[in-house]
Amino acid sequence: MGGKERAAGRCGATAALLMGLGLAGCVPTEGSGKSGDQVSVDGSLRTVRTNETSQNDGIAVVAVDVNAGETSLLLTAQADQLVSVEYIEDPSGDRVFYWEDWYGDYSLTGAIFPEARDMAVNWPVRAADAPLQAGIWYVGIATTNNNGYYVNNVDIDLTLQLKSDDDTSRATVRALVAYADGLADDPEVVAGTEAAVERWAEVWAAAGITLEARFTSTDLDPVLPTMYDGGSAEIRSLAADEGEDNDVMVVIGDSVGNQRNTYGISGGIPGTLVATKRAAVVISWVANAGGDGTFEDADVQLYGETLAHEVGHYMGLFHPVESSYDYWDALDDTPECTNARGCENNLGENNMFPYPVCDFRSCLAQDVITDEQAGVSHRYAGAL
Amino acid sequence: MPTSTLSSLALIAALGADPAPSPSPSPSQEALYRALVVREGAPTCAELAPLSPTLVEDLVYLTENAKQPTWVGIRAAECLLTDHQEAALPVIIGWMGRSDAKGFALVAVEKLDRMPIDRAKAVARAGLAGPLAETLRPRIARLPQAELAALATPVAK
Numbered sequence: 001m002g003g004k005e006r007a008a009g010r011c012g013a014t015a016a017l018l019m020g021l022g023l024a025g026c027v028p029t030e031g032s033g034k035s036g037d038q039v040s041v042d043g044s045l046r047t048v049r050t051n052e053t054s055q056n057d058g059i060a061v062v063a064v065d066v067n068a069g070e071t072s073l074l075l076t077a078q079a080d081q082l083v084s085v086e087y088i089e090d091p092s093g094d095r096v097f098y099w100e101d102w103y104g105d106y107s108l109t110g111a112i113f114p115e116a117r118d119m120a121v122n123w124p125v126r127a128a129d130a131p132l133q134a135g136i137w138y139v140g141i142a143t144t145n146n147n148g149y150y151v152n153n154v155d156i157d158l159t160l161q162l163k164s165d166d167d168t169s170r171a172t173v174r175a176l177v178a179y180a181d182g183l184a185d186d187p188e189v190v191a192g193t194e195a196a197v198e199r200w201a202e203v204w205a206a207a208g209i210t211l212e213a214r215f216t217s218t219d220l221d222p223v224l225p226t227m228y229d230g231g232s233a234e235i236r237s238l239a240a241d242e243g244e245d246n247d248v249m250v251v252i253g254d255s256v257g258n259q260r261n262t263y264g265i266s267g268g269i270p271g272t273l274v275a276t277k278r279a280a281v282v283i284s285w286v287a288n289a290g291g292d293g294t295f296e297d298a299d300v301q302l303y304g305e306t307l308a309h310e311v312g313h314y315m316g317l318f319h320p321v322e323s324s325y326d327y328w329d330a331l332d333d334t335p336e337c338t339n340a341r342g343c344e345n346n347l348g349e350n351n352m353f354p355y356p357v358c359d360f361r362s363c364l365a366q367d368v369i370t371d372e373q374a375g376v377s378h379r380y381a382g383a384l
Numbered sequence: 385m386p387t388s389t390l391s392s393l394a395l396i397a398a399l400g401a402d403p404a405p406s407p408s409p410s411p412s413q414e415a416l417y418r419a420l421v422v423r424e425g426a427p428t429c430a431e432l433a434p435l436s437p438t439l440v441e442d443l444v445y446l447t448e449n450a451k452q453p454t455w456v457g458i459r460a461a462e463c464l465l466t467d468h469q470e471a472a473l474p475v476i477i478g479w480m481g482r483s484d485a486k487g488f489a490l491v492a493v494e495k496l497d498r499m500p501i502d503r504a505k506a507v508a509r510a511g512l513a514g515p516l517a518e519t520l521r522p523r524i525a526r527l528p529q530a531e532l533a534a535l536a537t538p539v540a541k
Contacts (some may be wrong), residue, residue, distance in 0.1 A: 286487045290454030293486025355422040358452045
C-alpha cells in the first residue's frame with residue numbers, strides 16, 4: 001500500500017520525495033509498443049492491448065504512441081484495485097489534464113473517480129482540450145484501495161483505442177441492444193424497444209450521429225446487475241461473447257439491481273468499448289413502459305430519449321446541470337442555471353437534462369443536443 | 385396518518401377502475417411527483433416520508449394517475465412494496481390480477497423476497513391465478529426462495 005491518500009496527493013511532489021529516497025516514482029516508462037502487445041486495426045480504430053504496473057507512488061504511467069491523423073484516444077484500464085485517471089501529458093511534456101482540476105463543481109470525465117476496478121478515459125473531451133497530435137503521450141493511472149489510498153505494484157490490463165477521424169460533424173455509432181432472458185419473446189417489449197431505438201436514432205441524427213443498432217437475445221437474468229458496485233462478470237462475458245471492440249452495448253431488462261432509484265445506468269462517463277464488468281448501459285423496460293407494462297406513443301418517446309440520454313453518458317456527456325442545481329458540465333453552450341425554474345426554462349428540452357419536464361400526463365420532448373455536446377459525442381472513440 | 389390505521393377500503397377505492405376524471409393532485413402528491421421525476425438518483429422511500437402526511441394514499445394516487453414520466457408510478461409502487469406493503473396489500477394483490485397492471489405486477493414479483501413468506505405467497509398466487517400468469521411465472525420460478533419458486537413449478541402428475 002502506498003499509504004498516501006489520493007485526495008491529498010500530487011504525482012510531482014511524490015516523485016520528488018521518492019527521487020530523494022533514490023526511488024523512481026512517476027518516471028514514465030514505455031507502455032505501448034512493448035513485445036507482447038496485441039495490435040489490431042478495424043477501419044479507423046486502432047486497438048492496442050498491453051499492460052503496466054503501478055509504481056511506488058501508486059501510479060502507472062502509460063505511454064501512448066499516437067500516430068499522425070489519430071484524433072481520439074480511449075484508454076480502458078482493468079485491475080484488481082480501483083483505477084482512475086491521474087493525469088494526461090502531451091508529447092511536449094505539458095500536463096493537459098490533472099484529475100484534481102476537475103474534482104469540483106464542473107465535470108469533464110468520470111474517469112477521475114476511483115469507483116471501480118475498471119475505468120475508461122477518452123481524450124480529448126471538448127474542442128477546448130488539447131487535441132491529439134503525433135508523438136508519445138503519457139497517461140497516469142492511479143491504483144487505489146477502497147479507502148482512497150494509493151496502492152503500489154498493481155498490474156493493470158490496458159486497452160488503448162485510437163480513432164482516426166477528424167470529422168466532428170458526422171459519425172456512426174454501433175450499438176448492440178441485448179435483451180435479458182425471455183424479453184426477446186415478449187412482443188410488447190420488442191416492439192416498444194425497437195420503436196424507442198428509432199426515436200433514439202432521431203435524437204442523435206440531429207447531432208450528426210447515425211445510429212446502427214443490432215439486437216440480440218441473451219440468458220441474462222431480467223433483474224440486471226447494477227453498474228454501481230463494480231458491474232458484473234455476466235456483463236463482461238456478454239460483452240466478450242456478443243460485443244465487438246467498436247460497439248456500445250445496451251442491455252434491456254425488467255429492472256436494474258433489484259433496487260429502486262435506478263432504471264437506466266451507464267457503465268461510466270465515458271464507458272468502454274471493450275469487455276469489462278461495466279461495459280454496458282443497462283435499462284429497465286418496465287420503468288419506461290410504466291405501470292400498465294405497455295408502450296403507448298408517449299412512452300416510446302420517453303424510452304427513446306432515455307436511451308439517447310444514457311448512451312450519451314456512455315459517450316462522455318454529463319448532465320448540463322445536476323438536479324441539485326449546483327454542479328454543471330464543463331461545456332460553454334449549456335447555460336449555467338441555479339434553480340429549477342431557470343434550468344427547466346433554459347435546458348428542459350436538452351436530452352442530457354437530469355429529468356424530463358412533465359406534468360402528470362405528458363412530457364416535453366427532450367431532443368436538443370448542443371453543438372458542444374455533439375462535439376463530445378463525436379470525439380468519443382466509438383463514434384466512427 | 386399512521387399507515388397502520390389506513391383504511392383498506394380507501395385503498396381499494398383508489399385502486400378501482402376510475403372511470404371518472406382524476407382529481408387534481410394535492411400539494412403533497414405534487415411534491416412526491418416532483419421528487420420522483422428524475423431519471424437517476426431518486427430519493428429513497430424514507431426520504432419521501434416528510435413530503436406527505438398521507439404517504440400511502442399519495443403513493444397509490446401516483447400509481448394510478450402519474451402517467452408521465454412512466455417511472456414515477458413505478459417508483460411509487462416500489463415504495464409501497466418495500467416500506468408500506470402491509471397497508472398497501474389490497475392494492476398490491478389487485479395489481480396481480482389486472483392485465484393493465486403488468487408493470488406493477490412485475491415490480492411486485494421482484495420485491496417478494498422483502499415480504500414475509502405468507503404474504504409473498506399470497507401475492508405470488510394472485511399473480512399466477514390471473515391474466516398475467518404467463519408473464520409472471522418464469523420470474524417467480526427464478527426467485528431464490530424455494531418456497532416461492534415452487535409455486536411457479538408445474539406439479540408433476
